[in-house]
Amino acid sequence: xxxxxxxxxxxxxxxxxxxxxxxxxxxxxxxxxxxxxxxxxxxxxxxxxxxxxxxxxxxxxxxxxxxxxxxxxxxxxxxxxxxxxxxxxxxxxxxxxxxxxxxxxxxxxxxxxxxxxxxxxxxxxxxxxxxxxxxxxxxxxxxxxxxxxxxxxxxxxxxxxxxxxxxxxxxxxxxxxxxxxxxxxxxxxxxxxxxxxxxxxxxxxxxxxxxxxxxxxxxxxxxxxxxxxxxxxxxxxxxxxxxxxxxxxxxxxxxxxxxxxxxxxxxxxxxxxxxxxxxxxxxxxxxxxxxxxxxxxxxxxxxxxxxxxxxxxxxxx
Amino acid sequence: xxxxxxxxxxxxxxxxxxxxxxxxxxxxxxxxxxxxxxxxxxxxxxxxxxxxxxxxxxxxxxxxxxxxxxxxxxxxxxxxxxxxxxxxxxxxxxxxxxxxxxxxxxxxxxxxxxxxxxxxxxxxxxxxxxxxxxxxxxxxxxxxxxxxxxxxxxxxxxxxxxxxxxxxxxxxxxxxxxxxxxxxxxxxxxxxxxxxxxxxxxxxxxxxxxxxxxxxxxxxxxxxxxxxxxxxxxxxxxxxxxxxxxxxxxxxxxxxxxxxxxxxxxxxxxxxxxxxxxxxxxxxxxxxxxxxxxxxxxxxxxxxxxxxxxxxxxxxx
Numbered sequence: 001x002x003x004x005x006x007x008x009x010x011x012x013x014x015x016x017x018x019x020x021x022x023x024x025x026x027x028x029x030x031x032x033x034x035x036x037x038x039x040x041x042x043x044x045x046x047x048x049x050x051x052x053x054x055x056x057x058x059x060x061x062x063x064x065x066x067x068x069x070x071x072x073x074x075x076x077x078x079x080x081x082x083x084x085x086x087x088x089x090x091x092x093x094x095x096x097x098x099x100x101x102x103x104x105x106x107x108x109x110x111x112x113x114x115x116x117x118x119x120x121x122x123x124x125x126x127x128x129x130x131x132x133x134x135x136x137x138x139x140x141x142x143x144x145x146x147x148x149x150x151x152x153x154x155x156x157x158x159x160x161x162x163x164x165x166x167x168x169x170x171x172x173x174x175x176x177x178x179x180x181x182x183x184x185x186x187x188x189x190x191x192x193x194x195x196x197x198x199x200x201x202x203x204x205x206x207x208x209x210x211x212x213x214x215x216x217x218x219x220x221x222x223x224x225x226x227x228x229x230x231x232x233x234x235x236x237x238x239x240x241x242x243x244x245x246x247x248x249x250x251x252x253x254x255x256x257x258x259x260x261x262x263x264x265x266x267x268x269x270x271x272x273x274x275x276x277x278x279x280x281x282x283x284x285x286x287x288x289x290x291x292x293x294x295x296x297x298x299x300x301x302x303x304x305x306x307x308x309x310x311x312x313x314x315x316x317x
Numbered sequence: 318x319x320x321x322x323x324x325x326x327x328x329x330x331x332x333x334x335x336x337x338x339x340x341x342x343x344x345x346x347x348x349x350x351x352x353x354x355x356x357x358x359x360x361x362x363x364x365x366x367x368x369x370x371x372x373x374x375x376x377x378x379x380x381x382x383x384x385x386x387x388x389x390x391x392x393x394x395x396x397x398x399x400x401x402x403x404x405x406x407x408x409x410x411x412x413x414x415x416x417x418x419x420x421x422x423x424x425x426x427x428x429x430x431x432x433x434x435x436x437x438x439x440x441x442x443x444x445x446x447x448x449x450x451x452x453x454x455x456x457x458x459x460x461x462x463x464x465x466x467x468x469x470x471x472x473x474x475x476x477x478x479x480x481x482x483x484x485x486x487x488x489x490x491x492x493x494x495x496x497x498x499x500x501x502x503x504x505x506x507x508x509x510x511x512x513x514x515x516x517x518x519x520x521x522x523x524x525x526x527x528x529x530x531x532x533x534x535x536x537x538x539x540x541x542x543x544x545x546x547x548x549x550x551x552x553x554x555x556x557x558x559x560x561x562x563x564x565x566x567x568x569x570x571x572x573x574x575x576x577x578x579x580x581x582x583x584x585x586x587x588x589x590x591x592x593x594x595x596x597x598x599x600x601x602x603x604x605x606x607x608x609x610x611x612x613x614x615x616x617x618x619x620x621x622x623x624x625x626x627x628x629x630x631x632x633x634x
Contacts, residue, residue, distance in 0.1 A: 024341065050589060265626050268591055272592075274585055274586075309629070315632070
């Protein structure tokens with residue numbers, strides 16, 4: 001297991017700069033008032049392809065040699081990593097293939113195709129997914145880019161808090177959602193090097209609390225069929241992300257489904273920006289724990305904004 | 318009738334700067350591709366109180382003498398001007414009173430009160446509104462700030478395209494929605510002085526096309542009970558806004574309800590920002606008229622982002 005260094009993050013930043021947005025840091029008087037803290041929102045919902053995942057995927061794709069790249073890249077994902085890898089492959093002009101369960105939404109598939117990605121569907125099981133991916137890699141020699149348990153991906157995600165730190169100034173704490181742990185790992189990588197006094201909090205849905213339970217137990221516990229509106233956060237930690245979570249995270253804060261949905265609607269209403277439920281988990285965690293953040297300067301990573309406008313969770317309640 | 322000058326706009330800008338956001342200018346590869354133009358979106362949906370109206374209201378409030386201000390300000394509005402004047406009065410620490418029809422939404426009333434405004438309700442008729450306002454002004458000496466037919470308000474709105482011009486660089490055209498004509502008047506005031514070659518287009522719902530019909534007829538025609546999802550655009554031109562519209566506007570472009578709703582959803586989905594239907598009218602007009610804008614640099618004024626998240630128009634279709 002290669003653990004990426006802060007140098008890797010700096011190299012990644014130079015490498016991906018031409019292909020990504022330097023997203024803005026926004027503030028909100030209303031949310032400051034409600035939280036009692038000074039919140040600095042890093043808006044990865046305004047990122048290319050609508051999510052921070054484009055950072056890691058782009059770093060992986062552009063770190064390949066020409067020879068490797070010619071054989072293409074592949075992944076399994078039905079979410080933002082699928083879009084991001086497709087886009088990154090398109091930017092480099094190489095094939096990008098995504099293994100998706102046949103149950104994935106048409107909208108997600110269209111979005112992947114819109115970025116030029118090729119889709120191979122398989123039965124919605126771990127076993128079918130692995131087999132389909134292995135077949136593809138064997139046949140084409142494509143480079144597998146895991147959604148988060150990949151040092152190139154984590155070095156890419158690490159560029160987000162590099163920008164946040166530069167643009168927002170010194171922070172007492174940073175809060176980001178946690179699923180597989182890619183963003184939290186990148187955040188840990190960067191902040192432990194350049195801002196070691198900044199506390200790192202992960203925010204997780206109570207209904208998918210495997211990272212929380214892992215953190216408390218001291219070893220990885222996988223989730224058993226989690227069910228949360230924050231569908232980007234259903235996956236479990238892996239060895240590389242566990243390294244960062246167990247070494248650098250101050251605490252993991254849990255939120256209910258209702259708190260997530262309320263926080264999502266609040267951000268749409270008051271900040272006038274579209275965030276997906278996974279991003280709202282971080283906002284909900286801050287509003288729920290005023291004592292942890294009161295009077296502090298807190299970075300909040302709004303991880304993405306890809307939402308089906310016909311399926312808004314507060315209208316389904 | 319006093320016609321405000323560009324000097325008035327410059328003075329207004331200095332006056333209101335401490336109280337408003339300098340809103341960002343955003344771009345979108347997707348919308349550029351769809352329109353064939355380079356679109357520069359001036360994001361007044363991210364403005365204080367969620368709309369450009371705070372510019373004019375704040376200019377009016379802060380241009381009062383201390384003696385005038387002490388008697389407070391008043392207006393009639395059930396929309397963004399109501400919020401904006403309430404906020405501006407709050408900033409100056411003076412009473413702000415809004416006459417609202419008793420049929421106005423509870424949400425709007427709560428928002429006005431949230432900004433410290435006082436509400437007087439009346440029957441939903443023009444006659445009741447005027448009488449209630451006159452009674453109030455007579456009783457308190459409050460200064461009446463009309464939502465758009467007021468030179469202080471128009472000088473305030475003029476600061477929006479002043480910033481757009483500085484931040485976006487030279488533009489071939491600017492498109493803004495038109496209702497009463499306050500934003501188009503301010504845009505005309507500024508651009509006719511500092512960028513006289515920039516064409517000015519107003520965008521209007523077909524279902525509330527009084528400005529269009531006025532423009533073609535050469536005199537003000539008032540709407541008869543317009544019904545459009547763009548509820549900020551139901552009001553008619555008045556003498557001061559007619560002066561600017563008839564003097565400086567290149568054309569008025571009409572859009573259907575369906576086009577407005579599609580454009581609104583498109584901006585939410587792809588740009589990840591919340592805009593209200595009135596703003597979407599400008600976007601719809603550009604997408605509908607590619608021949609008018611192809612290959613050009615076009616400023617688009619996204620006028621506001623105050624939306625009831627429980628009443629999204631694409632879900633009501």
